Amino acid sequence: MAEWPWLVELDPPPDPVAVFRHLAHDPFALFLDSALVTSQPKPAVHAPETAYTYPLGRYSFITAYPFATLMSRGELTEFTQTDTGLTTLSADDPFALLQQHWRADAPPVITSDTNLPPFQGGVAGYWGYELAHRLENIPLVAHPARSTALPPDMVLGFYDWVLAWDHA
Numbered sequence: 001m002a003e004w005p006w007l008v009e010l011d012p013p014p015d016p017v018a019v020f021r022h023l024a025h026d027p028f029a030l031f032l033d034s035a036l037v038t039s040q041p042k043p044a045v046h047a048p049e050t051a052y053t054y055p056l057g058r059y060s061f062i063t064a065y066p067f068a069t070l071m072s073r074g075e076l077t078e079f080t081q082t083d084t085g086l087t088t089l090s091a092d093d094p095f096a097l098l099q100q101h102w103r104a105d106a107p108p109v110i111t112s113d114t115n116l117p118p119f120q121g122g123v124a125g126y127w128g129y130e131l132a133h134r135l136e137n138i139p140l141v142a143h144p145a146r147s148t149a150l151p152p153d154m155v156l157g158f159y160d161w162v163l164a165w166d167h168a
Helices: 016-023 094-105 129-134
Strands: 030-033 037-041 051-055 059-063 068-073 076-081 087-090 122-127 154-159 163-166
Touching: 016 030, 016 059, 016 163, 030 122, 068 094, 076 094, 094 129, 094 154
Parallel strands: none
Antiparallel strands: 030 059, 037 051, 059 163, 068 076, 068 154, 076 087, 122 154
């Protein structure tokens, strides 16, 4: 049995955008591209005619095909095991459901090795503004066109693998 985590360094590394193109068809594919490098003028305390390059982020991450998803819309939250397709609906607090399912289904802690990228799998997704209605009693603004065509209030994937690029 392979030691967990399974780590492979690719040299030279593939282009993250090209890799993501192969996974983008998955509705829960996630690309955290935080390694944009830009050239900006130096701060005013330095000579303004010179420019310098600095990284806006060190790592890029790609993951897809989560082993579970948690999606909240209005008063209902659904938890889906993606391998079986089994979905449960709940009116419980989505944050409590997140904690409950993560404790039950999380992969083992990968490693605390400081030489590895910080995101090695876990929960990722988005929390929308409408989720605030689950946290406090805020009047709903009437949206006559509100339907399931609008994005859910929260969408999270539970990921047990990730591709990481260290741009340092």
